[in-house]
Amino acid sequence: MIQQVFARTIRRVNTQAAYDVTIAWLTRNGGAVFERALDAVAAQETARSVELLAVDSGSTDGTVECLEAHGARVMAIEPATFDFGTAREQAFEAARGSVVVSLSQDAVPAHARWLENLLAPLQEEGVAASCGRSIPDPDRPEPQFPWERNGYFYFTAEMRKFRARYGRGLSNANSAIKRAAWERLRFGPQPIGEDFHFQTKLHAAGYRIAFPENAPVLHHHNYTTGSLWKRCRNEGLGLRELGCPYTELDLLMDLLSPAKYAVWARDLFHGRLTTSASLLFPVLRPWAVYAGSRFGKRYRP
Numbered sequence: 671m672i673q674q675v676f677a678r679t680i681r682r683v684n685t686q687a688a689y690d691v692t693i694a695w696l697t698r699n700g701g702a703v704f705e706r707a708l709d710a711v712a713a714q715e716t717a718r719s720v721e722l723l724a725v726d727s728g729s730t731d732g733t734v735e736c737l738e739a740h741g742a743r744v745m746a747i748e749p750a751t752f753d754f755g756t757a758r759e760q761a762f763e764a765a766r767g768s769v770v771v772s773l774s775q776d777a778v779p780a781h782a783r784w785l786e787n788l789l790a791p792l793q794e795e796g797v798a799a800s801c802g803r804s805i806p807d808p809d810r811p812e813p814q815f816p817w818e819r820n821g822y823f824y825f826t827a828e829m830r831k832f833r834a835r836y837g838r839g840l841s842n843a844n845s846a847i848k849r850a851a852w853e854r855l856r857f858g859p860q861p862i863g864e865d866f867h868f869q870t871k872l873h874a875a876g877y878r879i880a881f882p883e884n885a886p887v888l889h890h891h892n893y894t895t896g897s898l899w900k901r902c903r904n905e906g907l908g909l910r911e912l913g914c915p916y917t918e919l920d921l922l923m924d925l926l927s928p929a930k931y932a933v934w935a936r937d938l939f940h941g942r943l944t945t946s947a948s949l950l951f952p953v954l955r956p957w958a959v960y961a962g963s964r965f966g967k968r969y970r971p
Contacts, residue, residue, distance in 0.1 A: 690718035691789065691846075692767030696757045697726045698749070700733045700775040703810065708740045710779040716786055725761045727752045733775075755860025755867070758842065762852050770849055772842040777889035778807060784885050788846050791880030798851035798877035799869075802844040802885035814890035816942045817951045825930055826959050827920035828909040832866070835914070840869040840879055844887045851877055861969040863908040870912055895947045899958045900970050906962025907969060916963035924956040 693711060697704065711722070722742035726734055728749040737744050745764060747757065762770050769789060779785070784802070791800045806814045817823045832839065842865040855871040857864045872879060893901065906916050930952045934943070943949050 689721040689767040691769050691771060691785070692721040692723050692765035693771045693773060693785075694761040694765060695724045695737075695773055695775050696754070696761065697724045697729055697733050697737070697775045698752075699729050699731045700736075701731060703778065703807075704733060704775045705736055706809070707773065707775065707778045708736060710784075711773075712740060713782050714779065714785040715782045718785075718789075720785075721766050723761060723765055725757045725764075727757070753859055753861045754842075755857040755864040758857045758864050759859075762847075762849070762857070765849065768849050769846050770852065771846045772844075773887065774843040774889060777804065777843050777887040780805060780886040780888050784887065787882050788844070788885035791882055792846060792848060794878075794880065796876070796878045797880050798848050798872055799840060800846045800880045800882060800885070801838075801840050802882060802887060804841070804843055804889040805886045806890045807888035809888070810890065812892040815892045816937055816948045818891055819942075820933055820937065822930055822933055823955075825927075826916065826924050826956055828906060828914045828916040828959060828963065831914040832909055832912065836869055836873050837879065838881055840865045840872075843889055844885070851875075861971075862904055866908065866912060893947045894945075895950065895954070898947045898951070898954060902955045902958035903962035903966060904969050906959035906964075907966035908962075909959075910963040910966070916959045918960075918964075921956050921960045925953060 695704075700707075708722075714720075722737070722740060723745070724734075724737050724742055725745045725747060726737075727747050734744050734746075743764070745760060747760070758772070761772075769792060771785070771788065773779075788800050788802050791797050806819065815823070829839075845865065847868075851872065855868065855875060857868055860867050869879065909916065934952050937943050938949075947954070
């Protein structure tokens with residue numbers, strides 16, 4: 671069990687010892703779900719040496735103390751200085767593992783073989799990164815957003831362009847990246863979407879990304895109308911920066927496309943669309959993505 675490895679980690683915490691794997695989080699007030707995530711990581715069945723590391727931006731709810739109780743190293747940064755790319759760089763710089771696993775603080779490994787299954791594809795020739803799935807978390811108080819559950823969240827054209835060029839999207843909610851590949855390519859400063867930006871660098875360098883189906887985490891989202899607009903707008907801006915703009919024609923075609931309205935009618939009939947965000951999603955996402963792609967100049971936190 672991985673707890674034994676953590677004990678060694680605690681004893682060597684002030685050394686420069688190398689590890690097989692570093693599991694790294696970007697944390698701020700992770701709460702009860704993060705405690706579950708740490709417990710699930712501690713229950714992993716692996717013989718690898720594992721380091722735990724967090725870059726924390728101002729937690730006040732006991733997150734830091736919980737990390738330290740699990741033997742993790744914690745790097746504190748000022749909340750005002752946080753952006754995902756820079757914080758991810760700090761984590762990778764500090765990591766002592768030859769592979770760095772990134773987890774969202776609200777992503778809970780779904781079973782005890784998660785880590786081994788996530789790392790296994792990295793043995794394949796040319797694979798520099800591995801990305802596991804996110805599945806609904808039955809213990810979260812808020813339900814999963816219906817359009818995330820039904821697979822239509824990314825129905826708009828900018829994501830179709832991205833997938834056509836780069837393949838399925840890398841997500842640092844649940845990923846493993848070889849340190850050697852990161853040292854060559856780096857994340858760099860990036861307010862959000864550092865994983866997609868890094869994916870384009872992997873693609874340009876000829877590396878492959880694996881997507882094992884057997885390494886899931888329990889992780890889902892829900893949105894208010896405001897938070898949904900902000901996320902989709904930021905995605906429009908981010909995809910434009912990656913060469914996947916969302917044009918007026920894209921907006922028109924996505925608004926007129928009938929497939930999502932059939933899904934909307936089905937989910938409405940079954941009582942799944944119970945919030946304004948879920949009801950408005952088929953028209954809100956295209957307009958928000960267009961606003962970010964056409965007019966966005968900076969990301970909204």
